[in-house]
Amino acid sequence: MAETIAPNELFDNAIEKYQAGESPAKLIPIFIDVCNKSPKLDSAWTCLSWLYLLEDKPQLAIKAALKSMKIDPFDAQTRINLAAAMLEVKQSGVREHIELAKSLVEAAPEVRAQVVANFEDGFSRKPDWASLKRIEKLIFED
Template identity: 55%
Template sequence: MTETVESLFDSGIQRYQAGEDPEILIPLFKEVCDRSPKSSSSWTCLAWLYLLTDRSKLALKAAQKAVKLNPEDPQARVNLSVAMLETGQKGVREHIELTQQIMMAVKELRDEVAENIEDGLKRRPDWKSLQRVQNWLFE
């Protein structure tokens, strides 16, 4: 029996939260994105995993898809901003400003982004691009 896209996604999130290596989770999230290409949350997760494994170009493409599918998702914009910094792209400020506006409007999203950034810095402590984004968003 094949797993549903939702159960695959949920399983991937649980495994990530349990501390599983992002490298191992990438194929799972690629499959979820292939099977459900309009799922912005799946693309957001895949971009995050690529960023954690230092694959900035792949992260940029996944984050661009996530933002295109859901422009109001602050985590997708955080991922896009980090990927843009890591690949030397211009236009990061626009995404940071939009993320700040969204986070000001919805406190739960602000808390979620803050938690995700903290998690990212625990998994990749010297992550300069993420530290810059964190400073811009939370100073």
Template identity: 50%
Template sequence: MTQSVDSLFESAIERYKAGEAPKELIPVFKDLCDRTPKSSASWTCLTWLYLLEDQPNSALKAGKKAVKLNPQDPQARVNLAAAMLETGETGVRQHIEIVQQIVALDGEIRQEIVTNIEDGLTRKPDWQSLIRIQNWLFGN
């Protein structure tokens, strides 16, 4: 019995929300990205997991793929910006500015970004690049 890609994705998200370790979920999302290489959501999640596991170079590669597939996804841009900060890559400002524009226009998306940043800081409290992004986006 094989799970559909959608149900596998949803299952992996639920496992993450239930507190499963990112390092356990990285292979699941790598598999999802292999199965559906044009799924921005899978690449965005994989980027986040790599960041949580202090694998910024892998996160940068996955993040670039996620943003290329869906340039309008603010979470993909937040994740990419964090990876760029952690690897010393330039060009962070353009991603932050685009996210600022999107969250200014859409309160629901703004709340999702706030919630995701809070989740990241709960799982990795001293995550300096994410704290910088939070300050840039929301002035905390």
């Protein structure tokens, strides 16, 4: 009898693999599985959207970010992911997502710390990520 792993455990294991340097391409199927098993787990959709961005799949990143945003419209990282994907496909409407992310980052030090860490992670994995650099500048400019 095969043991089934709970979606939260699967999610935590995938995050650990990501942090250990596993490639986004190998993690995407795991996050798709988590999202299918727990469709209301907004953090899984946000992670999936990030992985799609790292793999240069902005259209899929938009779809995942929009699903996350429906669950939690006030998640800064989801808004950043969505804005990055929209910039990459030259879609309009980016400003509202950046402005909301900026206000969330300014309002909560823990959100700011997480977003800063995510920018650093993004640039370590994709150093010339133009859309993310642009968003970082817009969020942290005075």
